[in-house]
Amino acid sequence: MNWYKDENENLPVILLDKIEESLNKIRENPNHYQKRYHEIRIVFTKKFPYGIYYTLEENNIFVHAFLHTKRNPSVAEKRIK
Structure with a gap:
């Protein structure tokens, strides 16, 4: 968030809105x-x-990771195991 705030003070709020969407x-x-x-x-x-x-498990949603698209997706896989 600090990087976005340094670029534009409104970007962290916009990012949080996009995450919520x-x-x-x-x-x-x-x-x-x-x-x-x-x-x-x-x-x-x-x-x-x-x-x-x-x-997804039955009627439950489990968020395991929030990753930048440049990160290796295996990071998310490791968190689930």
């Missing part, structure tokens, strides 16, 4: 996003290079 999309239709790594699904934030990595 992505989380709402998951809540509204959790099966919409395809499985990328075994049972891990990813929704990407708009306008920012981040992905929310999550899994």
Whole structure:
């Protein structure tokens, strides 16, 4: 967040709004996003290079990672195991 704040003081607020939008999309239709790594699904934030990595178990959504798209996705896989 500090990097974004240094670029523009409004960017952290905008990023948080985009994260909330992505989380709402998951809540509204959790099966919409395809499985990328075994049972891990990813929704990407708009306008920012981040992905929310999550899994579904019955009626529960588990967010395992929020990663920059330049990061190795195996980081999310390791967090789930």
